[in-house]
Amino acid sequence: MASILDSVNQRTQMVGQNRLELLMFHLNGKQRFGINVFKVREVLPCPKLTAMPNRNPLVRGIAHIRGQAISIIDLSMATGGRALTDIQNRFVIIAEYNRTIQGFLVEGVDRIININWEDVMPPPKGTGRDAYLTAVTKVEDELIEIIDVERILADIMPANMDVSEEVANAPINVAKEDLTILITDDSSVARNQIKRALQSLGITLEVKKNGKEALDYLKDKAKEVGGLVHPHVPVLVSDVEMPVMDGYTLTAELKADPDLRDIHVILHTSLSGVFNQAMVKKVGADDFIAKFHPDELATAVQKWLNTEVIA
Template structure:
């Protein structure tokens, strides 16, 4: 296991090619799950866990790793399953999401696979709003489930979504014509979409939602049939990691389409720890912010509007 992630930092060239690498793992039983290697900092045999009072019921304890105290979330418990029992054989996936580092307790870790985002599909219809799946794919003729980690973390430790009074005060200067336009929010996580929607709606904008890059691109092209896109859409806020089409590829497609190329694009992602600034510049995004801070997001929106109308 020690060498499993030795080359993670060299894998960033996959970003922008609509490809990703999944670290496959199991919880209890045979079902396989996957997490993007780009979000994984380290994989460890489960260390000693310290139990603290008043922890969330899905937090099995805290681990002291490399001078830091990290909460360890039992992914099986968090998704409605039974707890992972034999900790001596379990592993912790150390990951960074939304500016915080946490450990995910799993039953076993398998291998890393290289796959195209087009092979990552939305969850089957009928899974319902209480599902913890954000996507699925197939490996070795078996279904691999990709969990909505942002939803899990939101249930463990909800984040603030209200924009501060100070930012709202500065938003009163937004041009009325800009407010009449919509903001397109593209994210595969329903929790993330709603967080962004709440923050941006506080500024007075109407929001159009898309569940992945392909959906977002199709909506933009449909809108551009009726009028110049700049007359209809103030800007686009897009996640990077999404099934079917990732945010980098979406941005590149927007820049290569004459009817969409002037659209202001903000990339908004939980990949804060390993973010590749050069890649953002390569695909032509205007701005990048790490998830999730409502004031920073609102500030980026106001910055975009000022860039469009410097007067």
């Protein structure tokens, strides 16, 4: 089953083309779900699990895989469904999110699809299922649900969202009242985490849910100010995975626009594999930070704000 994943080098060719690959899988029932292949290390039959005392009920146990103890999360339970049964005949998706390795227990794994982010939409509201979805797409007239893994992990392992006093009090040598920091992320959990961390800087925050919304906002700002935007919006903190337009494509669009190219782009993403620096260089981003460490994020924003003064 691990052979379902091809080489990283082939996948990096999609960077800046607004495309993604989804590994599709089943939980309980016929509904198919998706997870970005970039986050998947391997897929394997469920190994023997060791129960741990006082564990979160969504964690079915600990597996020892390649010398590492990995928590195995029942993805069906985590999304409000019933627990998976007969787990010795199920599969585990080993994935890397937010600097940690997790295993997601699923009923079965289907195949990998290659699609355009323009065909990925925010989840429909009012369905009762949108709480744990970050996006949906259609494949062969079937709705594929893309799970908001960051929300699930926040429920199991809540992240610290507070910036340390030392970082919060670090000097920023700009007139804060004249600036806006733009935040772009499709996960409501991630948006709240970023806002909580950056509010300590005392600068106005503008929040968008995908790259298209962010690009439209910046182009409108260019018309409003009649030219260069970076004196007004000097920093963009952007997720990579977003419906409609991803963070790589957003960055490439900014760097190709004379009015927007000087905005400092920080890609802030749960993708934390070894290939990310090559991606950042390819699209021209200024910085890359793996989620989620509030001090690192706030420090990076401070650095680029102060660069404006030096420049």
